[in-house]
Amino acid sequence: MGIYSRWILPRVLEFAMSQKAVMRERPATLAGARGEVLEIGFGTGLNLEFYPNTVERLTVLDPAEMLAGRVERRIAAAPVPVNVERCSAESLPFDAGRFDCVVTTWTLCSIPDAHAALAEIRRVLRPGGRYLFIEHGRSSDPRIARRQDRLDWWHGLATGGCHVNRPIDELIARGGMEIETLDRFEMPGTPRYLAAHYRGVASVA
Numbered sequence: 001m002g003i004y005s006r007w008i009l010p011r012v013l014e015f016a017m018s019q020k021a022v023m024r025e026r027p028a029t030l031a032g033a034r035g036e037v038l039e040i041g042f043g044t045g046l047n048l049e050f051y052p053n054t055v056e057r058l059t060v061l062d063p064a065e066m067l068a069g070r071v072e073r074r075i076a077a078a079p080v081p082v083n084v085e086r087c088s089a090e091s092l093p094f095d096a097g098r099f100d101c102v103v104t105t106w107t108l109c110s111i112p113d114a115h116a117a118l119a120e121i122r123r124v125l126r127p128g129g130r131y132l133f134i135e136h137g138r139s140s141d142p143r144i145a146r147r148q149d150r151l152d153w154w155h156g157l158a159t160g161g162c163h164v165n166r167p168i169d170e171l172i173a174r175g176g177m178e179i180e181t182l183d184r185f186e187m188p189g190t191p192r193y194l195a196a197h198y199r200g201v202a203s204v205a
Contacts, residue, residue: 009160010066014044017106021188026050026105029134029199035100038124040089040117041107045074053079059099061085061092089117097126108135108171110162118175122204131177131202137168139196140184148193155193168198177202 016022027050034054039047042060044067051058058080065071065086075082087093090113102121111117121131139145148165155164172179182200186192 010044010064013159014046014067014070017043017046019189021190022106025134025187025197025199029105029132030103032130032132032201033101033103036098037101037103038092038094038099039103039105040121041104041110042084045071045078047103047105048074048078048082051078051080055080055101057081057083059083059085059094061087061089063088090120091116092120092124094124096123097129099124099129100126101130101132103132105134106136108133108168109137109164109166110160112161114166114171115174118171118177122176125204127204129204130180131172131204132200133168133172133202134197134199135166135168136164136187136194136197137166139192141196144192144196151193164193169200172202177204 023046026047030047030050031052033051035056037051037055037058039058039060042062045060058078060082063086075084085093089111102125108114108117125131139148145165152163152165156162169179169182180201180203182198185197185199186195187197
């Protein structure tokens with residue numbers, strides 16, 4: 001891991017993902033979490049304070065360790081017990097049907113094989129389990145979508161592999177889950193090519 005990936009990029013991501021407009025979306029996204037929960041793409045733990053008391057146990061997963069001291073403090077202050085796993089979302093080390101709920105927040109953009117990750121999410125959710133998500137992705141405006149296609153490679157190069165043009169709702173449906181609710185909106189104060197957002201709940205039959 002180079003200097004940029006180890007020291008600079010985590011601080012850039014922490015700054016971007018702790019902006020007021022982003023932080024305001026976290027409580028609404030996590031409100032439906034309950035039981036045994038898996039969060040994929042834990043990052044620096046910015047979701048921890050917003051989990052409701054309906055969560056019994058939280059497993060968080062991220063292949064990279066970022067800002068270790070800051071993350072340890074957030075885990076210590078979390079309102080629920082937290083277990084940390086370092087592994088890939090494309091091959092989850094859990095039994096089928098283990099979790100009541102899986103959460104991703106601004107995560108699907110940076111997983112190399114989003115199709116495999118969503119198939120794994122479906123596998124580890126129990127029947128009737130819920131997938132809670134908020135993700136940026138492909139714009140419904142064709143002009144912006146074309147701009148996203150042009151900028152995708154360059155943006156990924158600067159951000160450690162973040163894709164800006166993934167159609168989140170289509171990916172989730174292809175992963176075998178049924179979208180129950182979906183809110184499409186543009187994040188205020190964000191460049192147009194990054195502004196298109198998808199927040200919702202999907203379920204496993």
